[in-house]
Every structure is written in C-alpha cells, then in structure tokens.
Amino acid sequence: QKEVEQNSGPLSVPEGAIASLNCTYSDRGSQSFFWYRQYSGKSPELIMFIYSNGDKEDGRFTAQLNKASQYVSLLIRDSQPSDSATYLCAAPLWGGYNKLIFGAGTRLAVHP
Amino acid sequence: KAGVTQTPRYLIKTRGQQVTLSCSPISGHRSVSWYQQTPGQGLQFLFEYFSETQRNKGNFPGRFSGRQFSNSRSEMNVSTLELGDSALYLCASSGGQGTGEQYFGPGTRLTVT
Numbered sequence: 001q002k003e004v005e006q007n008s009g010p011l012s013v014p015e016g017a018i019a020s021l022n023c024t025y026s027d028r029g030s031q032s033f034f035w036y037r038q039y040s041g042k043s044p045e046l047i048m049f050i051y052s053n054g055d056k057e058d059g060r061f062t063a064q065l066n067k068a069s070q071y072v073s074l075l076i077r078d079s080q081p082s083d084s085a086t087y088l089c090a091a092p093l094w095g096g097y098n099k100l101i102f103g104a105g106t107r108l109a110v111h112p
Numbered sequence: 113k114a115g116v117t118q119t120p121r122y123l124i125k126t127r128g129q130q131v132t133l134s135c136s137p138i139s140g141h142r143s144v145s146w147y148q149q150t151p152g153q154g155l156q157f158l159f160e161y162f163s164e165t166q167r168n169k170g171n172f173p174g175r176f177s178g179r180q181f182s183n184s185r186s187e188m189n190v191s192t193l194e195l196g197d198s199a200l201y202l203c204a205s206s207g208g209q210g211t212g213e214q215y216f217g218p219g220t221r222l223t224v225t
Contacts, residue, residue: 043218044155090155098167102154
C-alpha cells in the first residue's frame with residue numbers, strides 16, 4: 001500500500017515569508033503528485049501538480065520533486081494570511097491517475 | 113464553466129437508515145471519484161466511475177456503493193448507516209486527459225445519530 005506522509009504542523013510563518021511544506025512517499029513507482037489547499041469547512045482545491053524531477057512554478061507557488069529521495073515539497077513565497085489553510089499532498093494509487101492517496105495534511109498559519 | 117456540484121450539502125440520518133448522495137461533474141468530464149473525509153482517517157478513496165463503469169474501488173465495506181449515469185452524473189449509496197459513517201463525502205471529477213487532475217465538489221456533510 002502506497003503511503004504519503006506529511007508533517008501535520010501547524011506550521012506558523014510571518015506574513016511575507018516563504019512557507020515550505022514537505023511530503024514523502026513510499027512507492028518509488030509514483031509518477032505524479034498533487035498539492036491541494038483546504039480551508040476550514042471547505043473542500044480541497046487543486047493548486048499544483050508535478051510530474052518531472054525539479055521545480056515547477058506557478059505564481060507564488062513552487063512545487064519541487066526529487067524522485068531519488070521520494071520527496072515532494074511546496075513553497076509559498078510572500079505568504080499571506082489568506083494562505084492559512086491545510087495543504088494536502090496526494091499521489092495516485094496503482095492502476096491509474098484517478099484514485100488519489102492523500103497525506104494527512106499540514107496546517108499552515110500565516111500571521112500578520 | 114460550472115464546477116462540480118453535490119447534493120444535498122448537509123444530511124442527518126439515523127443508524128440503520130440508508131442514504132443516497134448525488135454528484136454532477138464538470139461539463140465534459142467523464143470520470144467521477146468519491147472520497148470520504150474524517151478527522152481521524154483523513155481523505156480516503158471510495159471508488160471511481162468512468163463511462164458508467166466502476167473502474168476502481170477503495171477499501172470500504174460493501175455497504176458503500178455507487179453508480180454513474182450516461183450523462184456522467186454519479187450517485188453513491190450507503191446502506192445500514194453506522195455512527196462511524198459520519199463524514200464529509202466528496203466527489204471529484206476529472207477530464208481524463210491523462211494528467212490526473214481532480215476537481216472537488218463542495219461535499220456532503222453526513223451526520224449519523
């Protein structure tokens with residue numbers, strides 16, 4: 001059974017700082033990874049996905065993947081209080097893309 | 113483009129009853145996946161439907177079932193409800209473009225008393 005591990009936090013950062021969220025996975029065969037943001041009481045929102053080793057940038061967000069170390073991270077630059085949420089890392093289960101196994105999520109708190 | 117819709121948004125049921133939840137995917141999306149989210153277990157995959165066929169199933173008892181209609185709308189059913197079934201039930205649609213992104217609906221909050 002594939003596992004996705006995240007530090008539950010909370011991770012507290014000051015406004016304007018870089019927030020670094022980390023995720024490790026157990027299955028070396030994993031090819032793709034997804035980052036979701038979930039505000040309290042809301043459903044998860046897809047914010048980034050990455051397939052290749054290296055970095056992928058989208059606005060203030062950068063996803064980093066290191067397949068050799070089985071490690072994926074999400075950096076949020078210029079963190080804002082509105083970024084305060086739980087961030088979920090996910091990878092597909094065997095057999096296809098449309099079955100995701102999620103980490104427990106990391107709570108991020110950005111304070112003014 | 114309208115997002116994923118789920119009905120009802122909130123539901124209160126009694127142990128032993130059954131419940132049916134509905135999900136309409138993003139227009140043009142043919143894959144619908146269902147997840148259960150609880151504070152203790154997090155987000156767990158229930159099953160996925162594509163073109164009216166269940167392609168994959170998670171590790172849940174047979175009381176959990178689903179189906180998909182020709183217009184890609186999907187329903188999931190839970191029979192003989194237990195207290196532990198209280199959860200947020202989320203459906204996610206995917207366009208099947210091979211990149212695997214899934215987009216979640218707002219969820220149905222089920223409370224079993």
